[in-house]
Amino acid sequence: MKTAGMKNQFYLTRNKLKESVSDLSEAEADIQPEGFSNTVRWQIGHLLVSAESFLFGYPKAGSPVPELYASFFESGTAPSRWQRSAPSLKELIKQLETQEKRIENLPDDYWSEKISSPIPGLKIEDREELFHLLLHHEAMHLGQIQSIKRLSAVESH
Secondary structure, three states, X not given: OOHHHHHHHHHHHHHHHHHHHOXXXXXXHHOOOOOOOOOHHHHHHHHHHHHHHHHHOOOOOOOOOOOOHHHHHOOOOOHHHOOOOOOOHXXXXXXXXXXXXXXXXXXXXXXXXXXXXXXXXXXXXXXXXXXXXXXXXXXXXXXXXXXXXXXXXXXXX
16 A cells, blocks of 8 residues: 555545634534535544544544544434534544544554455455545545535525
8 A cells, every 4th residue: 555645645635624624613513504414513523433433443442532422423323313412623623633643653554454344335355445435535524514614604694
C-alpha cells in the first residue's frame, strides 16, 4: 500500500471536515434541513464511529471513543430518536483529532492484514481496501455536511 498517499488523502478530507464545522455553534450543529435525515453533529459523530469501527473494531474495550456514541451515531440512528443529549461538537472534534493520531501511528504492515468484509456483499479482503472505503465514506459525508450548512444558511435568511 502507498500508505503515505492514502493517509494524506485521509488528512486532506478530515482537515476540510474540521474547517467546515469550525464556525458552527452547538445549535447550528443540530439544524436538520427539510429532506435530510440527520444533522451536522450526527454526520461528525457518524464519521468518528465508522472509522473507529472499520479500523479499530469499535465498540471494544480499550477504544477511547465511548461505547455510548454508537447509540447516537451508528448507521440507522437519527437525532430524532436520541433519548439523551448528544456529545458536544467540541468533544466530537477532539475525538476526531485523537483518532487521526492513532491512525497515523498504525504500522505499515497493518494495512496488508487480511480481514472479513464488514459490509455484507462488499468484497473487501484487507485493511488497505477497507481504508479506501473509509476515504470514500468520509468524503461522501463531508459533502452532506457542506450541503446541510448551505441549506441551513438559506433557510435562516
